[in-house]
Amino acid sequence: MRRTLSGRSVRAAGALTMVFTLAGTMTAVPAHADPGPNIKITAAVPAGSWLRQDHIPIDLTITNIGDARATEVKATGSTYSGPYYGFDLNTWGDLDTNGSGASFEAGESRTYRVTGYIWGAEAGNPLVRIDVSAPGDSDYSDNRADVPVNPIPPETTERVAGQVYGDKNRDGLLSPGEELAGLKTLVGGPGLPQELSVVTDAAGRFSFDAVPVGAIRIVYFHNVPDGWLLPESTMMRLDGSGKYEALSIRGQQPLEKDLQAEIKLNKARYAPGETAKATVTLTNSGALPLSGLYANCEDQGSGIDLKIPQDQWGDFGSAKEGKLAAGQRLVLTLTGQVPEKALYFGKTGLSCTFGGKTYPRGPWTSAEAKVPGKRADARGLAWVDKNHNYQPDEGEGLANTIVTLSTKDKRLVSLTKTDAKGYATFPGVAVGDYVFGVAGPWKAVHDSTIHHVAPPYGWEWWMQLEPR
Ligand SMILES: [Ca+2]
Ligand SMILES: [Ca+2]
Ligand SMILES: [Ca+2]
Incomplete structure (x- = not known):
C-alpha cells in the first residue's frame, strides 16, 4: 500500500486507526509534533518583461522544512482564474506526476523553472495554482502557491526610430552625405493589424511613435535606391522598454560592383588525373581598398571540379585576409587535379564565389573544360503536365514523337523517337551537356539542357514540355 495519507488526515483518523492501517510501517506519531517530511513551496514569475506570446516562466522553490527525507515529491499546476495558462510539455522534470517524483533531504531546497503559455484569448491575466505533494507531508497548508502571471498589456506601444545611410566610404559609420532620404520604411510583425509605414526625412531619419508590443517586430524598406543593400529585416522584440529608438541602419553596395573576378583554364580538354592550371584574375x-577577401570554390556536390589545395589561395584562402588596393588587378595561378569522376560527366571546372568578411554579395564566376572519352545511352522522359501537379503521371508522356540532342552550338548529335510512354533513349552518346529538342508544337517549360552522365552516376532525366 502506498503511504499517501497526509499528516492532517492521519491526525483526524486517530492514532489507533492509524496503527491498524499502517501496521508495521510506523510505530507511533505524537498527536501534535508533526515529525516527518514537510514540503513548503513558494512560486512567482521571475522579474522580466514578459509578453503575452512568450513562454512565461514560473520559478518554483521547494523546501523540505520537515525533519525527514521527502520522497515522491510531485507537482501539478492549473489555471485558477483568468485566461488559460497551459504548462509546457515536460516542464516539470522530476516533479512530473507521471514519474517517480523527486526527493528532498530534511532542510534541502531547490528551485525549478517551469514554463507555460497563455493559450486563452480572453482579456485579463491568469492566476495559476501550483500544488506539490509529498507522501507523509506533515502539513499540507504550505504545499500550494497561487501565482499571478502578468505579462505586459498587449495594448502597450512604444516608439521605434532610427537613421538609414548608404555607407559610401565603407567606414561602418554614417558620414556626411550618406543619409538615405525619402526611403519608405515599414514595421510589420505577427499580430499587427497592418504594416506601419513612414518615409525617411532629409537626414535619413524615421520614427514610428506607437508600435504595438510583440515578440517579433521587423523594420524593413521598400524601393531602396542606387543599389544599396540594406539588412533584409531588422528584428526587434518590443516589450515596452524603448530599446529601439536609435537604430542605425547601414546600407552597403554589393561587393560584386567593385570586385571583378574571372577564371580561365589552360586547356579546353583534360584527361582524368591530369593537372589543370587555372588563372584567376x-x-x-572601385575607388576604395578592399580587405578581408576570400574565395569559396564549392563543388555543387558532383565531385567533378578541380581540387585546388587551399594554401594556393594565399591570403584569399581560409585566412580570409585577401586585400586589393583601389584599382589593383591580381592574378593568381592555381593548379589542381582533374578528378576521375569527371570522366563520367564529361567535364570538369572551377566555380568560385569571391566574398568579403564585411561586404555583402560578392561576384561568382566559373570556367569549364571537357573530359571526353565515355559514352552511354542517354535516357529520359518527355512529358506534359496535363493535370498541373508538377509531376509526371500515367498518360502524361509525350508518345511517338521525334526528339533530338544537340550541342550548345546547335550541332545535331542524336535523334530518336519517344516510345508509347514518352521515354526516349539516345544510344551511345558521349557524356556531357546537350540541348534537348522536340519535333512539333512543343517547347521545354524550363531549361532544355540535358546533363548526360554515365553510369553509375547517371540518371534518367525528365524533360517537361508545353505547347509552343
Ligand atoms: Ca507541507
Ligand atoms: Ca560612412
Ligand atoms: Ca502531372
Missing part, C-alpha cells in the same frame, strides 16, 4: 575597380 581579381580586379578592384
Whole structure:
C-alpha cells in the first residue's frame, strides 16, 4: 500500500486507526509534533518583461522544512482564474506526476523553472495554482502557491526610430552625405493589424511613435535606391522598454560592383588525373581598398571540379585576409587535379564565389573544360503536365514523337523517337551537356539542357514540355 495519507488526515483518523492501517510501517506519531517530511513551496514569475506570446516562466522553490527525507515529491499546476495558462510539455522534470517524483533531504531546497503559455484569448491575466505533494507531508497548508502571471498589456506601444545611410566610404559609420532620404520604411510583425509605414526625412531619419508590443517586430524598406543593400529585416522584440529608438541602419553596395573576378583554364580538354592550371584574375575597380577577401570554390556536390589545395589561395584562402588596393588587378595561378569522376560527366571546372568578411554579395564566376572519352545511352522522359501537379503521371508522356540532342552550338548529335510512354533513349552518346529538342508544337517549360552522365552516376532525366 502506498503511504499517501497526509499528516492532517492521519491526525483526524486517530492514532489507533492509524496503527491498524499502517501496521508495521510506523510505530507511533505524537498527536501534535508533526515529525516527518514537510514540503513548503513558494512560486512567482521571475522579474522580466514578459509578453503575452512568450513562454512565461514560473520559478518554483521547494523546501523540505520537515525533519525527514521527502520522497515522491510531485507537482501539478492549473489555471485558477483568468485566461488559460497551459504548462509546457515536460516542464516539470522530476516533479512530473507521471514519474517517480523527486526527493528532498530534511532542510534541502531547490528551485525549478517551469514554463507555460497563455493559450486563452480572453482579456485579463491568469492566476495559476501550483500544488506539490509529498507522501507523509506533515502539513499540507504550505504545499500550494497561487501565482499571478502578468505579462505586459498587449495594448502597450512604444516608439521605434532610427537613421538609414548608404555607407559610401565603407567606414561602418554614417558620414556626411550618406543619409538615405525619402526611403519608405515599414514595421510589420505577427499580430499587427497592418504594416506601419513612414518615409525617411532629409537626414535619413524615421520614427514610428506607437508600435504595438510583440515578440517579433521587423523594420524593413521598400524601393531602396542606387543599389544599396540594406539588412533584409531588422528584428526587434518590443516589450515596452524603448530599446529601439536609435537604430542605425547601414546600407552597403554589393561587393560584386567593385570586385571583378574571372577564371580561365589552360586547356579546353583534360584527361582524368591530369593537372589543370587555372588563372584567376581579381580586379578592384572601385575607388576604395578592399580587405578581408576570400574565395569559396564549392563543388555543387558532383565531385567533378578541380581540387585546388587551399594554401594556393594565399591570403584569399581560409585566412580570409585577401586585400586589393583601389584599382589593383591580381592574378593568381592555381593548379589542381582533374578528378576521375569527371570522366563520367564529361567535364570538369572551377566555380568560385569571391566574398568579403564585411561586404555583402560578392561576384561568382566559373570556367569549364571537357573530359571526353565515355559514352552511354542517354535516357529520359518527355512529358506534359496535363493535370498541373508538377509531376509526371500515367498518360502524361509525350508518345511517338521525334526528339533530338544537340550541342550548345546547335550541332545535331542524336535523334530518336519517344516510345508509347514518352521515354526516349539516345544510344551511345558521349557524356556531357546537350540541348534537348522536340519535333512539333512543343517547347521545354524550363531549361532544355540535358546533363548526360554515365553510369553509375547517371540518371534518367525528365524533360517537361508545353505547347509552343
Ligand atoms: Ca507541507
Ligand atoms: Ca560612412
Ligand atoms: Ca502531372
